[in-house]
Amino acid sequence: MKIKDIIAVLDEMAPLAYAEDFDNVGLLVGDRNAEAKGVLVCHDALEQVIDEAIRNNCNLVVCFHPILFSGLKKITGANYVERSILKAIKNDIAIYAVHTALDNHKNGVNKIFCDALGLVNTKILVPKKDFIRKLVTFAPVENADAVRNALFAAGAGKIGNYENCSFNSEGIGTYQGNSDSNPVVGQKHEFVKADETKIEVTFESYLSKKILDALFVSHPYEEVAYEIYDLRNELKNIGLGMIGELKTARTERDFLQLVKDAMQAEGIRHSQYRDRPVKKVAVLGGSGSFAISAAKRAGADAFVTSDLKYHQFYEAENELLLLDIGHFESERFTKNYMVDFLKEKIPNFAIILSEVNTNPVKYF
Known part of the structure; x- marks a missing residue:
């Protein structure tokens, strides 16, 4: 090996x-x-x-x-x-x-963090942006299945917990080849009207070359018509931090003890108590101050991370409990x-x- x-x-x-x-x-x-x-x-x-x-x-x-x-x-x-x-x-x-390649993975650093605290119903706290593209292509009806399946095999069509996702519509494609053309259907200089399937699939941007290679190999046409768009959609299964729920709500002091024991922290710095139960918990392994606002928007009762500065504890603003358990401890x-x-x-x-x-x- x-x-x-x-x-x-x-x-x-x-x-x-x-x-x-x-x-x-x-x-x-x-x-x-x-x-x-x-x-x-x-x-x-x-x-x-x-x-x-x-x-x-x-x-x-x-x-x-x-x-x-x-x-x-x-x-x-x-x-x-x-x-x-x-x-x-x-x-x-x-x-x-x-x-951060493992930080952003749905089963990576922050899922490990959640599991250590016993959180359930977990999801990404800060989904990764500008990471999704859409391919639109057109294939003869009789070849559409082969092209679509090749795109799926290359990694296209994955949305959350679903695979092989696509949208397909029927239409008429037209073309007319020049003297150097070698059309699969029709002859040179002939105006051709062909029954075609429009195939639309999304994919993660880093797969672009693999997706296009699969398209060109599987498509029967000499010149393949296709379009690629950058999407503004967030990728819900990739990103930093996670939020989940404790199976049973705890007092803030009990929650601090749970975190200290579970993460083997020698000390925890935290914001002022709110005197409210903790049920919904956000976590972010490593330096996570940038995600305080995201934890608030997600309705977290507590946010567990590390490397918080003095003034950042003020950002709790009695909306949630901030915990700094130490950088190493949060990724232990x-x-x-x-x-x-x-x-x-x-x-x-x-x-x-x-x-x-x-x-x-x-x-x-």
């Missing part, structure tokens, strides 16, 4: 196309064509984690946070990032990061999920969970 084969599985778990534009995900260090010896899964690919990979004969480190986030102009070992990269390169260890179980996913997809291969605690924040 090569590293690129494991990358294909990782892209199934956390498609890189789901990542935010600011992020740096994917293969950060190493040769994708190298033979894979073993995989070490961690939260942060620090130097001590690279040492752990060396001890366990793992030449691929899969991390949640990218150790390389912004550009480097030199690699001299002057800081913790450069030291990690140098050691990885010297020991032929590849590093692959998932970060992510690496366990990654290990379980890889073990299920690649059985009988060395997939190791890192034992190094990379949380840089300590409590007195």
